[in-house]
Amino acid sequence: MILKKRFLLPYLCVLFFVACLSISCGSDNDSVVNPDPTPVTPTGDDDNSDTNASAETVAMHNWMLQQMKARYLWKEDIPSSVTTDTEDTQAFFESMLSQNDGKHTSTSDYFYSNIEKDPKYTSTRALQSGDTYGMWLVWYRVVNTDESDTGHLAARILYVCDDSSAAQAGLERGDWIRAISESETQKDITSDNWMTLSSGSGIGLYVAKNWKAAREEDKLVTLSASREMTISPVFRSAVVEQGGKKIGYLCYNAFLSGVTSFETFEYDDALIEVFNSFKTQQIDELVLDLRYNGGGSLQTAGMLAYMIAPSSSLNDPIWILTEQDGNERSYKMSTFIKRYKDGTEVVKDLDLPNLNLSNLYCLVSSNTASASEAVANGLKPYMNVTLIGKTTEGKDVGMDPIRDSENKYPYYMWPITFRITSTDTSFHYSDGLVPDATNDLDETSNDSIMYPLGDPQEILFARAVELITGTTTTRAVKETSTHPSVRVEVPAYSSLRNRPWYERNALMIPIEETKEAN
Secondary structure, three states: OEEEOOOEEEEHHHOEEEEOOEEOOOOOOOOOOOOOOOOOOOOOOOOOOOOOOOHHHHHHHHHHHHHHHHHOOOHHHOOOOOOOOOOOHHHHHHHOOOOOOOEEOOOOEEOOOEEEOOOOOHHHHHOOEEEEOOEEEEEEEEEOOOOOEEEEEEEEEEEEOOOOHHHHOOOOOOOEEEEEEEOOEEEOEOOOOHHHHOOOOOEEEEEEOOOOOOHHHOEEEEEOOOEEEEOOOEEEEEEEEEOOEEEEEEEEOOEOOOOOOOOOOHHHHHHHHHHHHHHHOOOOEEEEEOOOOOOEEHHHHHHHHHHHOOHHHOOOEEEEEEEOOOOEEEEEHHHHHEEEEOOOEEEEEOOOOOOOOOEEEEEEOOOOOOHHHHHHHHHOOOOEEEEEEOOOOOOOEEEOOEOOOOOOOOOEEEOEEEEEEOOOOOOOOOOOOOOOHHHEOOHHHOOOOOOOOOOOOOHHHHHHHHHHHOOOOOOOOOOOEEEOOEEEEOOOOOOOOOOOHHHHOOEEOOHHHOOOOO
């Protein structure tokens, strides 16, 4: 059986993580590869009319064009032929965008810049909430030995949220879901029914611990109805002692201040609490797990960097933001001890712990993007930063929200307006941050046991422990050939193209930086 990864498709609002892989085997039984569903992304306007737009819409589009010509990082690429006379605001906005904006290859095609109709960050708020069974999955499509598609799908669980329907049913990281129960019989998962695993009134799943196990051995697991959940991005933390070292571990999945980003701060407070605990326990090293973190607020990212960095560097710049006109904005780590509500009002000065570390071990994947990359890259001039996992997304740009000063128009624009670097402004990472060859590991191409996140035997964390202690741990080893009938291939490419725009565009700065062009 052959696994061939094709792409990743996170469906974050219901906690899905979809990758495309293919599996074939020496028999005529089902082999495994992924559906290519319609991307679930918000649209800016439901109107489809192309001409004879209303005067109000044309005026709004003219305002958008004016702002883009003033602020857009690639303003010189805005076509001279762009027309404002259309009712389709989303299409109009995209007609102004550069091919340098986002990723545009034979396998990935998406922009980072976007627009949002709701002025109160509802998209960001939905990032970590929704009606869900509480599973984060990597999907596979099933193929025959000649790699022809059977039309069947399978999924593997990457993590299960606490107190969710999936957790209560006993599902665990590493479990394979190979069929669903319908009328008390096994039914193959296909592109027509795969989304039933996201939410619903309840579902029966046929689950295996090992993909190579016979289908008759699958266990029927029944999930109760999905529920509305709000999931903190501070997902797992632990302190483990290995080789005479106290090692802190944190799995952190999004740079959000709270349920309503920029307005509430319960997630920031939870993050600070973890670092206070690390400091109290006097950890020697830190492993920061960002493999599922697509980015978020630069303010929260700066707060995290402050708590990690050597104390001697706290008054030094961590990031340089360069705009299209060459103007540079420099941010010291000490900038982020202030808490801003709604990006404008200073709520208070934070009493942040600082671990004063010399080393940082970052666990990364193709889904690590934006603010996550900015933290790893921004700290490099001041400490040793080691990447473990796969090459990251390569999003070294960010945006300021732009809103008309009179609130006449029902849109925020989120165009790319700056490039972000460390103090080494010559280094750009649009092709991603790349782990050394010896640290190039992929949890989804590993056919062995998928240990829990935070377990020292887990493939990425285990490698960090090895580097810290200088000793080899018992761990799930990356395998390129695990069985005569099984081959696991590395991903053909990373894709965030089907992510919601607010996950792809998630390097955001506070609104206080926003200026409407005159």
